[in-house]
Structure formats: C-alpha cells, structure tokens
Amino acid sequence: MCCAPGEESLDEEARRLLWRCRRGMKELDVLLERYVWLRLSGASSEERQVLTRLLELPDPLLSDYLFGHAAAEDPHMARLVAAIQGGTPGHAGMGAGRADVGAGRADVGEYR
Numbered sequence: 001m002c003c004a005p006g007e008e009s010l011d012e013e014a015r016r017l018l019w020r021c022r023r024g025m026k027e028l029d030v031l032l033e034r035y036v037w038l039r040l041s042g043a044s045s046e047e048r049q050v051l052t053r054l055l056e057l058p059d060p061l062l063s064d065y066l067f068g069h070a071a072a073e074d075p076h077m078a079r080l081v082a083a084i085q086g087g088t089p090g091h092a093g094m095g096a097g098r099a100d101v102g103a104g105r106a107d108v109g110e111y112r
Contacts, residue, residue, distance in 0.1 A: 024059075027067070050076045
C-alpha cells in the first residue's frame with residue numbers, strides 16, 4: 001500500500017506536496033492540506049511550482065502570509081496565498097477560507 005486513505009487519487013507530485021504541507025502547526029496543516037485535497041489535482045504546472053516555493057518558506061513567514069499578517073511580494077505567491085485563504089488578494093484572514101465540514105462544503109479560492 002503506497003498511500004494513506006484517499007491519497008491514491010493524487011498523482012505522485014501531489015502526494016509529495018501533500019506530505020510537505022504537514023508542518024507541525026495545526027493551523028498551517030489544515031489550510032495547506034485542504035488546499036491540496038481540493039485544488040491540486042487540477043492545478044497548473046505553474047501553480048504547483050509556486051506552491052513548492054511557498055512550502056520552502058520558514059513556518060513563521062508562511063504563517064504570516066496565510067494569516068494575513070504580511071503580504072507576499074511575489075505576485076504569483078500572493079495569488080496562491082489568497083487562493084489558499086479562500087479569498088482574494090488582500091484578504092486578511094482565514095474566515096472566507098474555512099472548511100465547513102459539517103455542511104459537506106469547503107470554500108477554497110481559485111488561483112489565477
């Protein structure tokens with residue numbers, strides 16, 4: 001068996017990125033893993049490259065970006081951060097990006 005339940009639906013690169021989303025900070029794990037599960041299968045090569053660069057950031061900077069305490073200077077990274085947050089560029093928090101599991105719904109923004 002190669003994967004955790006459900007991971008077999010992801011390609012090899014997506015599984016590697018999913019593994020890299022496990023940061024040890026629950027809030028980051030939830031945001032990043034939700035994004036991979038909901039969006040990565042249809043993500044462009046560019047989006048995957050930007051996600052790879054985002055995951056190379058140290059946790060304090062990554063959390064600042066994702067929780068709206070700082071803005072990414074790179075416009076591609078800023079768009080991806082907004083998509084992970086579930087909002088638009090300039091979104092300053094997690095509210096719009098919450099996963100409402102009880103209702104069977106998860107709001108995740110589009111990367112464009």
